[in-house]
Amino acid sequence: MRRDPQKVAWAVLLASFLVFCTLVVTIPLTIRWWIITATTSHDATLEVISGTVLVRDKGFPPDVGVTSERKVPEGSVIRTDANSKAVLTFFDDSRVTIFPNSEVRVIKAQSPSYGLSPRPNEITLEQNTGRIRVGPALPTSRPTDWRVKTPHSQISLSEGSYSVIVTKEASEIAVRRGEAIVEAEGETTILPPGKRVVVALGEAPSVLLPAARNLIINGDFSRGLSGWHTYSRSGQEGVEGGEAELTTLEGREVMRLYRRGEEGVHTEAGITQEVHQDVSDYLSLQLRLDVRVDSHSLGGGGYDNSEYPVIVRIDYEDEYESATHWYHGFYCHNAQNNPTLNGELIRCEVWYPYEERNLLEILEPPPFYIRSVKIYASGWNYDSLVAEVGLLVE
Numbered sequence: 001m002r003r004d005p006q007k008v009a010w011a012v013l014l015a016s017f018l019v020f021c022t023l024v025v026t027i028p029l030t031i032r033w034w035i036i037t038a039t040t041s042h043d044a045t046l047e048v049i050s051g052t053v054l055v056r057d058k059g060f061p062p063d064v065g066v067t068s069e070r071k072v073p074e075g076s077v078i079r080t081d082a083n084s085k086a087v088l089t090f091f092d093d094s095r096v097t098i099f100p101n102s103e104v105r106v107i108k109a110q111s112p113s114y115g116l117s118p119r120p121n122e123i124t125l126e127q128n129t130g131r132i133r134v135g136p137a138l139p140t141s142r143p144t145d146w147r148v149k150t151p152h153s154q155i156s157l158s159e160g161s162y163s164v165i166v167t168k169e170a171s172e173i174a175v176r177r178g179e180a181i182v183e184a185e186g187e188t189t190i191l192p193p194g195k196r197v198v199v200a201l202g203e204a205p206s207v208l209l210p211a212a213r214n215l216i217i218n219g220d221f222s223r224g225l226s227g228w229h230t231y232s233r234s235g236q237e238g239v240e241g242g243e244a245e246l247t248t249l250e251g252r253e254v255m256r257l258y259r260r261g262e263e264g265v266h267t268e269a270g271i272t273q274e275v276h277q278d279v280s281d282y283l284s285l286q287l288r289l290d291v292r293v294d295s296h297s298l299g300g301g302g303y304d305n306s307e308y309p310v311i312v313r314i315d316y317e318d319e320y321e322s323a324t325h326w327y328h329g330f331y332c333h334n335a336q337n338n339p340t341l342n343g344e345l346i347r348c349e350v351w352y353p354y355e356e357r358n359l360l361e362i363l364e365p366p367p368f369y370i371r372s373v374k375i376y377a378s379g380w381n382y383d384s385l386v387a388e389v390g391l392l393v394e
Contacts, residue, residue, distance in 0.1 A: 038113035039122075042091035043071040044106060051084025053098075077105045080130070085278070090123055092144050093137040099278050102130020107149070111142070120145045127166050133281050134162045136178070153184040153199040160193075163281075170200040174211045176283070176394075212284070212394040215277050215370060219289075219389035221246055221253035228271045231376075235266035242269025242377055254387040257310065257377035263297060266307065270376020279360070279393055280319070280368045287312065287356040288390040289375070293332040294349050298379040300331055300338035307379040308343055310386060315372045318365035326363055328356070330384075351387075 046055065047069050054063040058075025072078065072088065080086060080102050088096040090109055098104055108124040121144040125134075128151065136146040138159045146157040148164055150171040155164065160178015164171065173182055174196035182189045182197055187204035189197055196213070197205040217227030224246060232241035242259035257269050279285055289312060296309035308329030315325045332348035334340060346352040360366050375386050 037119070038117070039110040040113045041074050042109045042111065043073050044091075044109055045089045046070045046072045046078065047087045047089065049085040049087060051081065051100075053084050053086045054079040054081075072106060074106055074109055077103065079103045090137075092121055092123070092140075094123060094144065094146065095135045095137075096125065097133040097135075097281060099131040099133070099281070102132060103128040104130075104132060123147070124149065126150075127164055127171075129166050129168075131163065131165045131278075134164060136160060150199075152201055152203075153182055153205065155183075156181040163196075168201075170198050172196060172198050172213070174213065174394075176211065212286075212392040215275050215279075215391040215393055216273060216373065216389050219391075220387070221255060224253075225271075228273050230271050231269070233268040239265045239267070241267040242382065244269045244271055244376075249385065252387060254385045255375070256383070256385050257375075258383040259377070259381050260383075261381065263380050265380060266378070267380070268376055268378045270311075270374055272372055272374045274372050275370045275391070276372075277370045277393075278368065279370055282360065282393040284392070284394040285359040285367060285370075286390075286392045286394075287314070287328075287359065288354065288388070288392065290351055290353050290387040291330050291346065292349065292351045292385040293330055293346060294383040294385070296331065296333070296377075296379055296382040296384070298338070298382075299336040300334035300340045301329055301343045302338055302379055305339040305341045305343070309377050309379060309382040309384040311374075311376055311378055313374045313376075314359070314367070314370065314391070315374070316367035317369040317371065319368045320365075321369075322365075323371070324365070326359070328354075330354070351385075 048067055052065045052067050055066050056063045056077045057073060080098055080100050082100050085100055086098045105126040107126050108122050111121045112119050121142055123144055124147045126149045134157060136157050136159050148155040150166045152171040155173055157180050158178045161176040162180055163174040173180055175191050175193050177193055180191040182191055182205045184199045185204045189205040191197055194211045195208045196211050199205050230244040234241040239262055244257050246253055247256045255271060259267055291310050293309045298307055301308050308331050310330040311327055313325055313327040317323055327342060329343040330346055331343055332346055377384055
């Protein structure tokens with residue numbers, strides 16, 4: 001070094017220049033990377049609509065009961081029971097309605113820390129069970145990458161309105177407005193408005209289905225009496241009531257309601273199904289069934305307007321949890337000129353496809369919670385058939 005200090009000076013100068021060039025490049029790139037990737041986490045606001053909602057913050061057990069309003073950070077788990085319901089509002093004004101008997105975890109609720117970042121906001125939920133209504137907000141200055149994860153699928157959502165229902169067996173996604181991308185088992189399905197898909201455990205998304213969903217289990221009786229309970233009743237001790245039994249007619253399974261016995265005695269025979277579904281979020285509730293009346297000895301609706309050869313009855317609660325019901329009867333003659341309020345005259349021995357208008361619009365008060373559906377025959381002697389029962393919500 002003493003013999004050639006000039007070389008040392010050049011070496012130091014070149015090394016310093018390389019360090020300078022590296023810093024000139026890396027410092028702006030690091031700053032740029034930080035501006036682009038830095039994110040800020042946001043708490044969501046949980047507003048309880050009814051009951052007590054349980055919330056567990058990330059790493060802070062046990063569950064905390066919430067009855068009014070509370071901030072919910074990332075990682076929190078929200079649980080509702082049979083009597084509770086809540087709304088979750090995010091920083092971008094997106095809203096999620098959490099219905100009874102549901103569990104949701106907030107995985108991510110973030111936005112870029114700097115306005116220069118081109119990246120979107122990110123909101124990700126994990127739904128383990130139950131039903132939610134997701135309403136991603138309309139993007140303003142920045143779009144939001146909205147995702148819902150279930151045990152069976154991953155769902156990407158645009159601005160709109162979506163229903164997600166999760167059970168142990170499957171996830172069901174329906175689009176009221178917007179577009180959803182559903183991924184499962186390496187396959188992707190684009191879901192447009194008015195459609196839904198079902199993703200069973202370990203399977204790809206199903207074919208596109210109508211968004212309307214049937215609340216009735218086994219409405220076509222293809223699985224026998226699964227989901228249904230039969231009953232028989234007589235108004236006089238020692239006199240047998242009617243019968244409710246499955247039979248095959250014209251290639252399909254139907255429910256037959258019949259009685260042949262002593263006249264002048266009130267009897268009933270029918271089937272019931274416990275529904276227990278909150279319908280406050282739906283826009284349409286429509287009843288459908290095929291009815292056929294072959295004969296009945298008591299005309300019209302009987303002396304008290306309550307004895308038709310086929311009656312369909314829906315028991316429900318209004319928004320104040322008051323129990324009420326709606327019913328509609330069918331008959332094919334009225335020789336005794338009995339009252340027929342809430343009854344409908346159809347042709348004897350001819351199938352009649354019945355479709356009621358939107359019950360949410362015509363019933364007063366409108367249903368908020370469906371308890372059960374009952375289909376039965378009432379009167380003296382009767383012989384009638386019912387098939388293809390549906391209570392469709394959309």
